[in-house]
Amino acid sequence: MRKLFVKTHNVKNFVELMNNLIDKSNEVPKMGLVYGDPGLGKTRVAVWWANRNDAVYVRAQNNMTSHGILEKVVEELGEAPSKKSTDLMKQCIAHLRLNPQVIIIDEVDYLIGRFKTIETLRDLHDLTGAPVVLIGMQEVKTKLGKFRHLYDRISEIVEFKTFSxxxxxxxxxxxxxxxxxxxxxxxxxxxxxxxxxxxxxxxxxxxxxxxxxxxxxxxxxxxxxxxxx
Ligand SMILES: Nc1ncnc2c1ncn2[C@@H]1O[C@H](COP(=O)(O)OP(=O)(O)OP(=O)(O)O)[C@@H](O)[C@H]1O
Ligand SMILES: [Mg+2]
Missing domain, CATH: 1.10.8 (Helicase, Ruva Protein; domain 3)
Known part of the structure; x- marks a missing residue:
């Protein structure tokens, strides 16, 4: 098997979503949502895009707290994470305001049960000005819809489809x-x-x-x- 990256329709839609988010004016919220069934290539394209565009890619884990997710983001930004959550957020703000980067959170389904973690993602977007892209399974769109403050900020959505x-x-x-x-x-x-x-x-x-x-x-x-x- 060749180790190539194939540019499927889903890949093209993902790249378009990223370009659209980046091009938005400052007044428009820049949160994106990518969702779809398992095995369609969501993770692979996210890592591929993140490597090429110097974006932050973080994979959420089961029941991750807001502290846990911020710690991962700070590590990916190349800094030593502080002990306190408020300081972690300050690190993100200082770093991203100076060096804007897109933040991609994969497997966001793991965070849905934790209201505080979801609110932290919203803060991350609002306070740093960085585009934040959430990736999850088919049901995630409906589940995130219940967090109205966050959902309101999602300005680009792509559903990954089975292949033509x-x-x-x-x-x-x-x-x-x-x-x-x-x-x-x-x-x-x-x-x-x-x-x-x-x-x-x-x-x-x-x-x-x-x-x-x-x-x-x-x-x-x-x-x-x-x-x-
Ligand atoms: N564009 C691509 N080119 C080549 N191989 C790919 C591509 N996208 C995905 N693959 C391969 O297909 C498999 C499934 O992809 P991936 O893990 O990204 O799917 P996923 O949508 O994230 O699935 P899940 O919802 O289960 O997390 C992996 O082995 C991956 O390397
Ligand atoms: Mg995946």
Whole structure:
């Protein structure tokens, strides 16, 4: 399997959301929301974009407190985190006002149960002026909707969708090191429409070809392929 980054429609929508947020005037709130089913590439594109644009990427963990999330942000900003939460917020404000950076919080679902942590994300946005992008699962949009003060600040939303046939063509073409015939691809597309599935499927087909000395994958091999949904 080739280690390439594939520019799917979801990737293009993500980049557009980031550009739109950055271009907004100071008066407009700059919070973004990216959500969708598992395995569609939300985390991968966030890390890819963060590396290229010097953004802060933080992955939330189960039941993280507002102190915990601020500590991670400060570490990602390259500073030694203070002991007190109020000082952590001060560090974020001082750093980000001087060097504006986009902040991306992945797996935001983990924070939903904690009102205070959600309020901290709002403060982070309001007090630092930094665009803050939240990434979560399909249900996160409805769940965040209950936090009206935060939801009100979300000015850009992108839902990651399962892949179209165009996307799957590009994914197979760019990632598979073994040739897959056009007829075989048609069947493969019926079996997978998310990245995680596609990657597992391609890896299995590559192995199959290797163990059986095949130079291409045909209908027979794909028909026998099982990929968990
Ligand atoms: N643009 C891409 N190019 C190549 N591989 C990708 C791309 N996006 C995702 N992948 C691969 O697909 C798999 C699933 O991606 P990822 O973990 O980003 O999905 P996710 O939407 O964040 O899932 P979850 O909701 O479960 O966190 C990973 O192995 C990842 O490396
Ligand atoms: Mg993820």
């Amino acid at each position: 046939k165009d996307d799957m063509e590009v994914i197979v073409e760019e990632l598979s090191e073994i040739k897959i015939t056009d007829e075989a691809k048609e069947i493969f597309f019926e079996k997978s429409n998310r990245f995680r599935q596609a990657i597992k499927g391609i890896a299995t087909l590559e192995n199959l070809a290797k163990t059986n000395g095949l130079n291409k994958i045909d209908v027979k091999q794909v028909k026998g392929l099982t990929i968990e949904k």
